Amino acid sequence: MTQTATLEARTQAPTLATLPTPALILDRDRMDRNIARLKGLMDGHGVVLRPHLKTAKSIDAARRFFPDGPGPITVSTLAEAEYFAREGGFTDITYAVGLDPYKAERAARMVADGVDLKITLDTVEQAVSLGEVGATVGACPSAFIEIDCDGHRGGLLPDDPMLIRVARALADCNVPLAGVLTHAGDSYGLNDPEALAQAAEGERAAAVAAAEALRKAGFQCPIVSVGSTPTAHFARNLDGVTEVRAGVFMFFDLVMNGVGVCTTDDIAVSILTTVIGKKPEKGWILVDAGWMAMSRDRGTANQAVDYGYGLVCDVAGNPIPGLIVDQANQEHGILALRKGSGETLPDLAIGTRLRIMPNHACATGAQHEAYEVVANGSPEVIAHWPRMRGW
Amino acid sequence: MTQTATLEARTQAPTLATLPTPALILDRDRMDRNIARLKGLMDGHGVVLRPHLKTAKSIDAARRFFPDGPGPITVSTLAEAEYFAREGGFTDITYAVGLDPYKAERAARMVADGVDLKITLDTVEQAVSLGEVGATVGACPSAFIEIDCDGHRGGLLPDDPMLIRVARALADCNVPLAGVLTHAGDSYGLNDPEALAQAAEGERAAAVAAAEALRKAGFQCPIVSVGSTPTAHFARNLDGVTEVRAGVFMFFDLVMNGVGVCTTDDIAVSILTTVIGKKPEKGWILVDAGWMAMSRDRGTANQAVDYGYGLVCDVAGNPIPGLIVDQANQEHGILALRKGSGETLPDLAIGTRLRIMPNHACATGAQHEAYEVVANGSPEVIAHWPRMRGW
Numbered sequence: 001m002t003q004t005a006t007l008e009a010r011t012q013a014p015t016l017a018t019l020p021t022p023a024l025i026l027d028r029d030r031m032d033r034n035i036a037r038l039k040g041l042m043d044g045h046g047v048v049l050r051p052h053l054k055t056a057k058s059i060d061a062a063r064r065f066f067p068d069g070p071g072p073i074t075v076s077t078l079a080e081a082e083y084f085a086r087e088g089g090f091t092d093i094t095y096a097v098g099l100d101p102y103k104a105e106r107a108a109r110m111v112a113d114g115v116d117l118k119i120t121l122d123t124v125e126q127a128v129s130l131g132e133v134g135a136t137v138g139a140c141p142s143a144f145i146e147i148d149c150d151g152h153r154g155g156l157l158p159d160d161p162m163l164i165r166v167a168r169a170l171a172d173c174n175v176p177l178a179g180v181l182t183h184a185g186d187s188y189g190l191n192d193p194e195a196l197a198q199a200a201e202g203e204r205a206a207a208v209a210a211a212e213a214l215r216k217a218g219f220q221c222p223i224v225s226v227g228s229t230p231t232a233h234f235a236r237n238l239d240g241v242t243e244v245r246a247g248v249f250m251f252f253d254l255v256m257n258g259v260g261v262c263t264t265d266d267i268a269v270s271i272l273t274t275v276i277g278k279k280p281e282k283g284w285i286l287v288d289a290g291w292m293a294m295s296r297d298r299g300t301a302n303q304a305v306d307y308g309y310g311l312v313c314d315v316a317g318n319p320i321p322g323l324i325v326d327q328a329n330q331e332h333g334i335l336a337l338r339k340g341s342g343e344t345l346p347d348l349a350i351g352t353r354l355r356i357m358p359n360h361a362c363a364t365g366a367q368h369e370a371y372e373v374v375a376n377g378s379p380e381v382i383a384h385w386p387r388m389r390g391w
Numbered sequence: 392m393t394q395t396a397t398l399e400a401r402t403q404a405p406t407l408a409t410l411p412t413p414a415l416i417l418d419r420d421r422m423d424r425n426i427a428r429l430k431g432l433m434d435g436h437g438v439v440l441r442p443h444l445k446t447a448k449s450i451d452a453a454r455r456f457f458p459d460g461p462g463p464i465t466v467s468t469l470a471e472a473e474y475f476a477r478e479g480g481f482t483d484i485t486y487a488v489g490l491d492p493y494k495a496e497r498a499a500r501m502v503a504d505g506v507d508l509k510i511t512l513d514t515v516e517q518a519v520s521l522g523e524v525g526a527t528v529g530a531c532p533s534a535f536i537e538i539d540c541d542g543h544r545g546g547l548l549p550d551d552p553m554l555i556r557v558a559r560a561l562a563d564c565n566v567p568l569a570g571v572l573t574h575a576g577d578s579y580g581l582n583d584p585e586a587l588a589q590a591a592e593g594e595r596a597a598a599v600a601a602a603e604a605l606r607k608a609g610f611q612c613p614i615v616s617v618g619s620t621p622t623a624h625f626a627r628n629l630d631g632v633t634e635v636r637a638g639v640f641m642f643f644d645l646v647m648n649g650v651g652v653c654t655t656d657d658i659a660v661s662i663l664t665t666v667i668g669k670k671p672e673k674g675w676i677l678v679d680a681g682w683m684a685m686s687r688d689r690g691t692a693n694q695a696v697d698y699g700y701g702l703v704c705d706v707a708g709n710p711i712p713g714l715i716v717d718q719a720n721q722e723h724g725i726l727a728l729r730k731g732s733g734e735t736l737p738d739l740a741i742g743t744r745l746r747i748m749p750n751h752a753c754a755t756g757a758q759h760e761a762y763e764v765v766a767n768g769s770p771e772v773i774a775h776w777p778r779m780r781g782w
Contacts, residue, residue, distance in 0.1 A: 020782055021493065054721055076683075076722045097722045098667035100679060101742045102411065122668060125741050153723055154668040154677050185720065276489035277513060277545040286545050288491060292467075293782075296687035296754055329576065330445055330753055331467045331488045332544055350516050351492045362721055363687055367757070369781050390760050391411055391684075 014372070016315050016379040017353060021274045022293035024368035025355060026385070027317065028064070028375040030268035031250055035065055038232060038249050045238040050074050050094060050225070052247030055362045058371065059088035060385035061250065066090070074245045078106050083388045085115045094118045094225070096181060096245065098146065098154055099126055104133040112139035118178040118223075122146040122156050124169040131173020142176035144225065145214075149206035150199065152185035158209035167219045179223030180210045183245070187230040191260050191304065200235035203228070208240035233261045251361040254311055258303035264311065264319060269365060270355040271310070272372070273333065275348050283345050284326075285335040289356055291328040295363035309333065310356040315379070317355050320346060325356055405763070407706050407770040408744060412665045413684035415759035416746060417776070418708065419455070419766040421659035422641055426456055429623060429640050436629040441465050441485060441616070443638030446753045449762065450479035451776035452641065457481070465636045469497050474779045476506045485509045485616070487572065487636065489537065489545055490517055495524040503530035509569040509614075513537040513547050515560040522564020533567035535616065536605075540597035541590065543576035549600035558610045570614030571601045574636070578621040582651050582695065591626035594619070599631035624652045642752040645702055649694035655702065655710060660756060661746040662701070663763070664724065666739050674736050675717075676726040680747055682719040686754035700724065701747040706770070708746050711737060716747060 016025070035051075042049040051065055054076035062073065062084065071092030075081045084090040091114065099107065099119045108130075110117045119141045121127060127143065134140025145166050148155035156163050170177050184203035190196050203226045211221040226238075227245035238244070251269045252262040271293050277286035291309065300307045309325035312335055322341030327334040333356070337343050348354075358364035365371075365387065373383040407416070426442075433440040442456055445467035453464065453475065462483035466472045475481040482505065490498065490510045499521075501508045510532045512518060518534065525531025536557050539546035547554050561568050575594035581587050594617045602612040617629075618636030629635070642660045643653040662684050668677035682700065691698045700716035703726055713732030718725040724747070728734050739745075749755035756762075756778065764774040 018493070020497075021491075022782060097679065098677060100412075100665040100667045102409070102665060106411075123741060129742070151673070153720060153725065154670065274491040274493060276491045279545065282542070286489060288488065288782075291688075291754065292757060296689070296751075297682075298687070298689075329544060334544065350514060351520075363682065366683060391413060391679075 014381040016272060016374065016381070019272055019372055019381060021272050021353070022289040023272045023372050024365060024370065025270050025272050026251070026371040026373045027268045028373050030266060031061070032064060034250055034252060034262075034266055034268060038246060041233065042244055045235070047238050047241055048072060048243040050243050050245050051250065052076070052096070052245050053080060053084065055247040055365065056250055057365065057387045057389065058385050059084065060383070061371070062088060062090065072243065074247070077391050078103055079390045080388065081110060081115070081117060085110060092116050094144065094181070094245070096120050096183070098122065099130060101129040104130045105137060107141045108133050108137035108139050111141050112137055117141040118144055120144045120146050120181055122154055122166065124166055127166055127169035127173055127175060131175050134173070134175060140175055142178035143170055144178045144181035144223070145210070147180050147182040147206050147210045149182040149203045150184050150186040152183070155182060158206050158213060163210060163213055164217045167214055167217065171219070177214070177219055177221065179221050179225060179242070180207050180214070181225040182207045184226070184228045184231045187228050188255065188259060190230065191258060193234060193260065196230050196234035196260070197236055200231035201237065203231050204235065204238055204241055211240065229256060230259050230261050248361050251365070253361040254307045254357055254359045255299040255303070258300055258305060264357060267357045269361050270313065270317060270357050271364065273354050273356060275350050275352040275354070277350065280345070283336050285345070285348055287333040287335060287354065288331060289325070289333045290331045292330050293367055294325060294328055294333065294356065294358060295360065295367050296328070297358070297360040297363035299359040306338070307359060308338070310358050313355045313357060315353040315355060316377070319357070405772040407663060407765065407772070410663055410763055410772060412663050412744070413680040414663045414763050415756060415761065416661050416663050417762040417764045418659045419764050421657060422452070423455060425641055425643060425657055425659060429637060432624065433635055436626065438629050438632055439463060439634035441634050441636050442641065443467070443487070443636050444471060444475065446638040446756065447641055448756065448778045448780065449776050450475065451774070452762070453479060453481065463634065465638070468782050469494055470781045471779065472501060472506070472508060476501060483507050485535065485572070485636070487511050487574070489513065490521060492520040495521045496528065498532045499524050499528035499530050502532050503528055508532040509535055511535045511537050511572055513545060513557065515557055518557055518560035518564055518566060522561070522566050525564070525566060531566055533569035534561055535569045535572035535614070536601070538571050538573040538597050538601045540573040540594045541575050541577040543574070546573060549597050549604060554601060554604055555608045558605055558608065562610070568605070568610055568612065570612045570616060570633070571598050571605070572616040573598045575617070575619045575622045578619050579646065579650060581621065582649060584625060584651065587621050587625035587651070588627055591622035592628065594622050595626065595629055595632055602631065620647060621650050621652050639752050642756070644752040645698045645748055645750045646690040646694070649691055649696060655748060658748045660752050661704065661708060661748050662755065664745050664747060666741050666743040666745070668741065671736070674727050676736070676739055678724040678726060678745060679722060680716070680724045681722045683721050684758055685716060685719055685724065685747065685749060686751065686758050688749070688751040688754035690750040697729070698750060699729070701749050704746045704748060706744040706746060707768070710748070
């Protein structure tokens, strides 16, 4: 149904004034600039940038990075790996979430189909079950051992004796060791350049220490993979690292603005919305972008500036001083002035179009079927880029 | 990709042990019981129950309520209205979100196609723009005037003189008046039976007062529509009300458990997940259901019991004492004991299957393409019910 409606609108050359709302808008120029910026930083360090496509989930977006494939890319689900491989021709893929025994066969079949798939694990059990599947299928992904650099999630500490035991189990089971992989997830909670540089150094040091421990024990450790959007931008030294992963940097968002990795001028995604009601006595404007369009992510709630469910901009993308999405129901957003903003509520007629910058590009993007792409400051929609979803 | 994988699994008769995870599981027996319970209450009051299908977004689920259509149903987007009308044969539909001028034409075309679509508005501008569109298309939805019963969102107070002006504008523009519609959204914040009964009475009284004001001014007001899941279950008297709307009651969730409308034994939806890692020294178990599978909804955060991102159950659906999804990354859930639970962390092997009850069924459901349906306490998946999305 929605697709039909969208196609009908498309024959009339859609613009920001005519698209059905709510809709996910992507500013291609900003995205290209964000990609070029991080690519330039990584080139300076002499390391490979392996973008994490869990944010974009779009072959068209990935093509701005790799016009002809084949990667390297990172994914967060096997469904993403299959989508980018089969539909996009991407073959150098790291699946950066711990493998469970049920997914091992699906992963092995991708390798049998010619994909250089690398998976992630941190236990002997996972190594053994992957080895068994590899023997049955006749093809096996290589495996990263996940390293814990900041206590954020999973992985082994670099000096954990289990590291060598897992490497040995991989060797015993004929599973190639891809290397070590870590992610400084706690860096999302920082906002000071010095602390961010220290988080980057902690991430680097943990991965390199683990790689050295493996090599000292006689194992090859070809890839030393680190990364998060904040640490990738604040790293001063990446000695010993071979590649960096980052995802949200392509689009940026209000959380990354709060961390200090970008400004709101860098945020490439926004939600186009329409005013559907007013409650001036309460200081409210109602729009048709609720949490179904924005997601329930409240990532700025613990930052210095809390943007509610998003920062409200005019249809051209310029922030309206002080105006945020203060509350969200499923299909209603309630706009109000941020407490202490000292601004005056604008008088917006029903039907006014606005754009809302999201707290978290990964979460907001996931609520939508496709990107409506704009460029060159024009309101014209120049492309419709589908997104994938599922597992 | 996901669909292909799902189809492959399907030829092998999927069960809770073999489904790819994460997956959205629907217990059909619980849903049927929840439907029968509210239907029985409404029959007792002598009012029509018009279920809000923004929660289920599934024709198959709607058919458990109306095996042969045509409704009455409520929807939250025009895409839902089109889906239920064109693909499901539902023709008695209320679109319960304020109409904007851009959507008016699409709504009018549905009426031209034979759907009895009722829309919602609360301003003269909306009435005028709808009337113009109706004249152009040659068909026009009837309009509810939205009433504000608790300051929760939009709508006019019952004694606002604007009520009569909007009704007059509708008449002048040849838009039929469907009636008045209100929603006691603030009832979600309550947890005391007496306060809930008062919220229900406030909702009823506001709608009936508005209907009487319209009738006194000479307008027909055929439908007096109220509803929220909490007030629908706690209403003692519905005199003057003709119909009740509710959505989440079909599935229930942890927020509704906290409000006191259901128990965890009534919750019909859960997320099937697999253990992918462990951090016993931190008291953590890692699973493959992160916020992409659960949503970012933290609706129990302000209730008496905070379930984090969900209540963890064994694969049969029995809650594991004290175990919740304490943190969520995109594709990682971190299970831990709820503070003060006094329980011991279970030792779960990698590959263990679990089910997680969600905070908010509407938000969690929206993260998934389909329901995997179970019944009779069996682990066998007896049906695959697609969900719709978009606007």
